[in-house]
Amino acid sequence: MSKDVLEIEIKGVFSVVQGYAIFVGTEAKVFIIYVDQSVGSAINMFLTKTAKERPLTHDLITHIFSGFGISADRVVINDLKGNTYYARLFLRSENELGKKLVEIDSRPSDALALAVQQGCKIYCNRAVFDQVDDMSEVLDKIKDQSEGES
DSSP, X not given: OOTTEEEEXXXXXXXXXXXXXXXXXXXXXXXXXXXXXXXXXXXXXXXXXXXXXXXXXXHHHHHHHHHTTEEEEEEEEEEXXXXXXXXXXXXXXXXXXXXXXXXXXXXXXXXXXXXXXXXXXXXXXHHHHHHSOOOHXXXXXXXXXXXXXO
């Protein structure tokens, strides 16, 4: 993996007025990606391994991938323009035709949902990571409030 990216992980998922706040980062720094209600809920369900009555859109995508010998290889949060994050989803295909790695444009929310569901690694472009504000204290406060309510 290139030195231009660093591995990150989902540190927290919290419902907010406009959808969900997905806290991602490293031990050193955390930032927030806001996602819509449906994808945030899916990410939370995948993280908590919550059973679903019917397949969600990301379940359908995974079933289609499986039928064609495709899996999510990795996700890279690769750009930030204004308040909008951009991501690349890397798919690995292994079938009777051979092996192939395909890179496609993706909303970060969908890419993160597939990454959590399929257990693939998440990376962030170092330039993006260096540009974002550290939200570690915000995450700690939310976690402290959540624990106080329990």
